[in-house]
Amino acid sequence: MKEIVPAPPAIVRNDYESIRELFAKNVVPSYGRFEIVLSHGAGSYLFDVTGKRYLDLGSGIAVCSLGHASPAITEALVEQSKKLIHVSNLYFTEPQGRLAAEIVKRIGAGKCFFANSGAEANEGLFKLARKFGHAEGRFEILTATNSFHGRTLAGIAATGQDKVKKGFEPMMPGFRHIPYNDLAAARAAISPATVAIMIEGVQGEGGVTPATPEYLLGLRALCDEKKLLLLMDGVQCGHYRTGRFQSFQRILEGVPGGEKFLPDGLSMAKSLGGGFPIGAFWVRSPYQDLLGPGTHATTFGGTPLACAVALKIFSVIESERLEEQARKLGDWMKKELERLVQTYPTVVKNARGLGFMLGLELAENIPAFAASDKSAALQFVNRLHEAGVMTIPAGTHVIRLLPALNLKPQEAAEGIAAIEALVKLLA
Numbered sequence: 309m310k311e312i313v314p315a316p317p318a319i320v321r322n323d324y325e326s327i328r329e330l331f332a333k334n335v336v337p338s339y340g341r342f343e344i345v346l347s348h349g350a351g352s353y354l355f356d357v358t359g360k361r362y363l364d365l366g367s368g369i370a371v372c373s374l375g376h377a378s379p380a381i382t383e384a385l386v387e388q389s390k391k392l393i394h395v396s397n398l399y400f401t402e403p404q405g406r407l408a409a410e411i412v413k414r415i416g417a418g419k420c421f422f423a424n425s426g427a428e429a430n431e432g433l434f435k436l437a438r439k440f441g442h443a444e445g446r447f448e449i450l451t452a453t454n455s456f457h458g459r460t461l462a463g464i465a466a467t468g469q470d471k472v473k474k475g476f477e478p479m480m481p482g483f484r485h486i487p488y489n490d491l492a493a494a495r496a497a498i499s500p501a502t503v504a505i506m507i508e509g510v511q512g513e514g515g516v517t518p519a520t521p522e523y524l525l526g527l528r529a530l531c532d533e534k535k536l537l538l539l540m541d542g543v544q545c546g547h548y549r550t551g552r553f554q555s556f557q558r559i560l561e562g563v564p565g566g567e568k569f570l571p572d573g574l575s576m577a578k579s580l581g582g583g584f585p586i587g588a589f590w591v592r593s594p595y596q597d598l599l600g601p602g603t604h605a606t607t608f609g610g611t612p613l614a615c616a617v618a619l620k621i622f623s624v625i626e627s628e629r630l631e632e633q634a635r636k637l638g639d640w641m642k643k644e645l646e647r648l649v650q651t652y653p654t655v656v657k658n659a660r661g662l663g664f665m666l667g668l669e670l671a672e673n674i675p676a677f678a679a680s681d682k683s684a685a686l687q688f689v690n691r692l693h694e695a696g697v698m699t700i701p702a703g704t705h706v707i708r709l710l711p712a713l714n715l716k717p718q719e720a721a722e723g724i725a726a727i728e729a730l731v732k733l734l735a
């Protein structure tokens with residue numbers, strides 16, 4: 309029982325070339341992958357099959373909230389799987405009910421639905437909006453340019469980036485894009501068919517751009533005035549990443565009127581399961597019962613196993629005070645990145661973000677990158693890989709730091725030192 313995955317023949321084991329070949333022959337090539345074959349991890353470190361160690365500041369794109377091989381997650385998986393892995397949503401189970409209560413407690417009065425991914429959680433919110441407007445014939449959802457909402461057909465229609473739509477036209481009808489952080493544009497875009505506005509509290513794939521407090525409060529008032537649902541995609545920026553459970557709680561901290569702000573629907577995934585697939589959406593009272601029996605469902609959503617893991621993650625975040633960790637250490641890292649922007653303006657142009665959701669924008673025309681046609685972000689990320697640090701590109705000029713919530717201060721310092729060394733080299 310020691311080896312969970314059956315041992316491959318010795319010749320395949322730990323062989324970079326043969327694993328690459330398995331992919332080349334058998335895996336749909338829909339991803340642009342880095343030339344790294346990973347084998348195992350521990351905390352914020354990952355190891356590839358050649359034994360090289362990486363400090364992981366990407367955590368699976370904001371997924372591995374407790375790092376890799378977390379003993380707490382292993383324990384939750386083992387204990388729950390001995391009792392019950394899956395039952396149909398035709399029945400009740402305790403973990404799903406308790407997890408819903410934990411989420412409601414952290415946001416506000418409402419209810420939760422459980423899915424398996426971020427795209428699916430958003431699909432649920434789109435269906436909620438359609439149901440909400442159905443009697444009046446309203447169906448249109450406004451989303452922001454540069455947004456990202458997932459790769460399903462509705463997800464790519466909702467996403468405000470052409471690159472995800474290309475080749476998959478015609479787009480599903482019912483989505484239009486508005487410039488982000490522009491309240492006047494949102495007001496001007498509303499048509500008689502509009503039923504909802506969906507935004508990310510901090511745009512992730514779009515390059516780590518937080519919403520302004522005025523935008524959030526303004527959209528809330530606008531949605532109330534026009535009877536629209538205000539939907540927030542918290543898939544990447546949620547789950548304590550910004551130093552509060554949800555990004556709007558951090559953005560609106562200390563802002564007059566901010567403590568009363570709530571969206572009408574909010575999607576979650578990524579960090580919620582720490583690497584075990586789970587998605588969810590929360591819907592505010594009084595819309596919490598709009599999706600009645602028979603209107604929405606999924607086989608795997610909210611299994612006892614997924615919910616037990618998510619519950620364990622909540623308890624670890626609380627007992628280890630990781631909310632504070634993300635805020636304090638993240639804010640320290642941001643100051644360090646800002647210092648790099650001051651010191652090396654020909655290489656780094658801007659540092660932004662909140663807590664452990666940080667973006668470093670690279671300057672145009674870095675001379676050392678001129679020889680390659682790869683984007684500056686990709687070349688920068690590749691150079692950091694050589695230095696043993698993992699980060700995530702966003703668009704052509706931004707690299708993202710999305711570390712585990714339990715990143716340690718010395719690991720944060722190690723990451724900053726590696727980034728500084730590279731920036732200095734490129735200057």
Ligand SMILES: *Cc1c(COP(=O)(O)O)cnc(C)c1O
Binds near residue numbers: 425457543545577
């Ligand atoms: C990752 C992401 C999604 C899609 O989540 P999947 O689990 O990949 O379907 C949706 N919205 C945002 C903001 C994301 O970052």
